[in-house]
Amino acid sequence: xxxxxxxxxxxxxxxxxxxxxxxxxxxxxxxxxxxxxxxxxxxxxxxxxxxxxxxxxxxxxxxxxxxxxxxxxxxxxxxxxxxxxxxxxxxxxxxxxxxxxxxxxxxxxxxxxxxxxxxxxxxxxxxxxxxxxxxxxxxxxxxxxxxxxxxxxxxxxxxxxxxxxxxxxxxxxxxxxxxxxxxxxxxxxxxxxxxxxxxxxxxxxxxxxxxxxxxxxxxxxxxxxxxxxxxxxxxxxxxxxxxxxxxxxxxxxxxxxxxxxxxxxxxxxxxxxxxxxxxxxxx
Amino acid sequence: xxxxxxxxxxxxxxxxxxxxxxxxxxxxxxxxxxxxxxxxxxxxxxxxxxxxxxxxxxxxxxxxxxxxxxxxxxxxxxxxxxxxxxxxxxxxxxxxxxxxxxxxxxxxxxxxxxxxxxxxxxxxxxxxxxxxxxxxxxxxxxxxxxxxxxxxxxxxxxxxxxxxxxxxxxxxxxxxxxxxxxxxxxxxxxxxxxxxxxxxxxxxxxxxxxxxxxxxxxxxxxxxxxxxxxxxxxxxxxxxxxxxxxxxxxxxxxxxxxxxxxxxxxxxxxxxxxxxxxxxxxxxxxxxxxxxxxxxxxxxxxxxxxxxxxxxxxxxxxxxxxxxxxxxxxxxxxxxxxxxxxxxxxxxxxxxxxxxxxxxxxxxxxxxxxxxxxxxxxxxxxxxxxxxxxxxxxxxxxxxxxx
Numbered sequence: 001x002x003x004x005x006x007x008x009x010x011x012x013x014x015x016x017x018x019x020x021x022x023x024x025x026x027x028x029x030x031x032x033x034x035x036x037x038x039x040x041x042x043x044x045x046x047x048x049x050x051x052x053x054x055x056x057x058x059x060x061x062x063x064x065x066x067x068x069x070x071x072x073x074x075x076x077x078x079x080x081x082x083x084x085x086x087x088x089x090x091x092x093x094x095x096x097x098x099x100x101x102x103x104x105x106x107x108x109x110x111x112x113x114x115x116x117x118x119x120x121x122x123x124x125x126x127x128x129x130x131x132x133x134x135x136x137x138x139x140x141x142x143x144x145x146x147x148x149x150x151x152x153x154x155x156x157x158x159x160x161x162x163x164x165x166x167x168x169x170x171x172x173x174x175x176x177x178x179x180x181x182x183x184x185x186x187x188x189x190x191x192x193x194x195x196x197x198x199x200x201x202x203x204x205x206x207x208x209x210x211x212x213x214x215x216x217x218x219x220x221x222x223x224x225x226x227x228x229x230x231x232x233x234x235x236x237x238x239x240x241x242x243x244x245x246x247x248x249x250x251x252x253x254x255x256x257x258x259x260x261x262x263x264x265x266x267x268x269x270x271x272x273x274x275x276x277x278x279x280x281x282x283x
Numbered sequence: 284x285x286x287x288x289x290x291x292x293x294x295x296x297x298x299x300x301x302x303x304x305x306x307x308x309x310x311x312x313x314x315x316x317x318x319x320x321x322x323x324x325x326x327x328x329x330x331x332x333x334x335x336x337x338x339x340x341x342x343x344x345x346x347x348x349x350x351x352x353x354x355x356x357x358x359x360x361x362x363x364x365x366x367x368x369x370x371x372x373x374x375x376x377x378x379x380x381x382x383x384x385x386x387x388x389x390x391x392x393x394x395x396x397x398x399x400x401x402x403x404x405x406x407x408x409x410x411x412x413x414x415x416x417x418x419x420x421x422x423x424x425x426x427x428x429x430x431x432x433x434x435x436x437x438x439x440x441x442x443x444x445x446x447x448x449x450x451x452x453x454x455x456x457x458x459x460x461x462x463x464x465x466x467x468x469x470x471x472x473x474x475x476x477x478x479x480x481x482x483x484x485x486x487x488x489x490x491x492x493x494x495x496x497x498x499x500x501x502x503x504x505x506x507x508x509x510x511x512x513x514x515x516x517x518x519x520x521x522x523x524x525x526x527x528x529x530x531x532x533x534x535x536x537x538x539x540x541x542x543x544x545x546x547x548x549x550x551x552x553x554x555x556x557x558x559x560x561x562x563x564x565x566x567x568x569x570x571x572x573x574x575x576x577x578x579x580x581x582x583x584x585x586x587x588x589x590x591x592x593x594x595x596x597x598x599x600x601x602x603x604x605x606x607x608x609x610x611x612x613x614x615x616x617x618x619x620x621x622x623x624x625x626x627x628x629x630x631x632x633x634x635x636x637x638x639x640x641x642x643x644x645x646x647x648x649x650x651x652x653x654x655x656x657x658x659x660x661x662x663x664x665x666x667x668x669x670x671x672x673x674x675x676x677x678x679x680x681x682x683x684x685x686x
Contacts, residue, residue: 122551
């Protein structure tokens with residue numbers, strides 16, 4: 001009996017996944033192949049054209065989302081790695097406090113945080129209004145309703161998800177390994193490049209995974225901070241589903257996005273030299 | 284991904300017991316994969332049949348002493364005085380929640396539940412005349428009202444708010460409040476009197492113009508700009524309007540297509556002029572902000588937020604009583620005093636004018652709250668779109684707002 005215990009304990013989680021992940025995904029896949037409208041009903045016709053139509057119609061928003069997500073992820077990596085490094089190696093006994101500070105913004109809702117950016121960055125608000133008053137900025141200068149605001153919002157909202165996995169990876173680097181590198185006359189830079197960085201790569205991988213995927217699919221930042229021509233694919237899914245009640249197209253877009261992201265992740269895993277994606281993410 | 288979708292898909296096909304039986308087995312997934320979402324279009328019943336069915340329904344309903352009212356934010360005085368009065372007068376306790384933020388979102392969330400024949404948990408809902416209320420009606424999700432139990436409505440509803448085009452004879456809905464879509468502008472930045480819709484298309488205001496994200500709202504103004512009455516428009520008119528709006532966007536005149544937050548942007552000066560709803564602007568004026576509202580000479584739209592009883596409501600009789608109670612002029616006056624939109628109830632203007640405080644007097648005199656006949660002459664209604672037209676219409680205008 002005892003040897004079955006782990007299986008019984010794992011059962012709720014498996015059931016949870018089966019009911020709330022597998023079933024809806026299967027249902028969504030089914031809906032994405034139907035045709036019709038809400039009033040007359042949707043019939044299963046296995047029409048793949050939903051996909052080609054959606055991609056043709058929304059290719060701009062698809063590419064834009066991938067671009068915004070990509071740029072945001074690179075910025076987060078550049079900003080986040082030093083922070084993670086600093087907390088892991090230099091913060092000493094205050095480590096936990098800094099980690100707490102990092103997570104503090106999450107006690108406020110995502111939407112609210114984004115909206116508060118709107119206040120901060122208003123054309124004549126606290127920041128720009130003052131700078132314009134001093135003549136440091138031209139009158140017409142604005143950040144809200146631009147691409148910069150959307151990408152900035154993405155970076156701000158997802159940055160902790162980049163820092164934490166990298167921190168965990170760096171934290172686990174054995175200090176004696178670094179000492180050994182110095183003993184072998186490696187410079188500080190060479191130690192970092194050939195010892196610390198490779199050991200932290202699984203963290204970088206997980207960080208990119210945890211930021212690129214949600215940033216690409218996010219509708220909130222584009223809606224609150226963006227202007228014309230900043231619509232992302234998440235906004236399109238919302239519109240197609242809620243406004244147009246076009247469930248097949250909304251599902252087809254979601255699946256396409258999922259496929260694109262999965263393919264991207266596997267390519268990225270190969271490029272990073274990770275033999276096995278899941279293994280890297282699990283480490 | 285989308286909870287309502289998931290809920291709808293799992294619930295429409297299986298009762299809870301069935302779901303328990305198959306829970307966790309991939310068979311459920313496979314079974315679901317084989318089916319689509321079935322339509323709920325009710326078979327077209329003859330009007331007399333529908334009427335007798337409604338009569339049968341109401342003859343079996345009783346007062347339960349409870350009512351649940353789902354409404355929009357800031358659409359009821361904070362002290363809920365009208366509802367408290369209702370409770371005192373009738374002994375019916377109420378539950379009031381501000382769960383409706385957008386017609387589309389509310390419809391999207393409710394639709395799977397209503398399709399599955401499950402109660403929403405609300406006895407009264409409030410929806411604007413437009414595409415989504417139209418879908419509720421077409422899908423048969425609303426209960427036909429028993430007008431015998433709505434004497435105040437019959438006596439006090441303004442003639443303009445009875446028998447609307449979208450719901451003949453108020454069979455399923457009666458108005459809660461109405462409002463006007465026009466232009467709001469910040470007088471700190473705009474130093475001319477805005478009178479024409481052309482100002483929204485003026486290169487002078489490049490990057491300082493706000494338009495609405497809603498396809499119908501934005502389309503209506505495109506049509507006014509091209510000299511078309513939206514209510515009588517054809518597809519050719521839409522295409523012309525879309526071209527005009529696209530040009531406006533591509534020239535960089537529009538800063539953003541707003542959902543709700545345009546009025547903050549106008550007040551802060553992020554944009555200088557914008558498409559706007561009358562009540563929003565009036566609330567800002569009372570707060571002393573330099574915003575003005577105007578119905579452009581080419582026309583503005585009037586929309587009506589309607590009360591309705593969703594199918595499966597637990598307390599329909601109590602709901603009718605509350606709906607009718609809100610048509611007492613003195614109750615309606617309290618609503619107007621706080622909400623500051625256009626009231627569909629006659630007699631409110633006189634009550635407000637007779638009050639002592641100057642804010643109420645200002646309301647009674649405001650053409651934003653009580654449009655004059657000349658204003659009404661400029662106001663047009665939303666176009667009712669057929670099922671075939673809707674995707675064409677949305678396709679034309681959403682590619683502009685979500686380009």
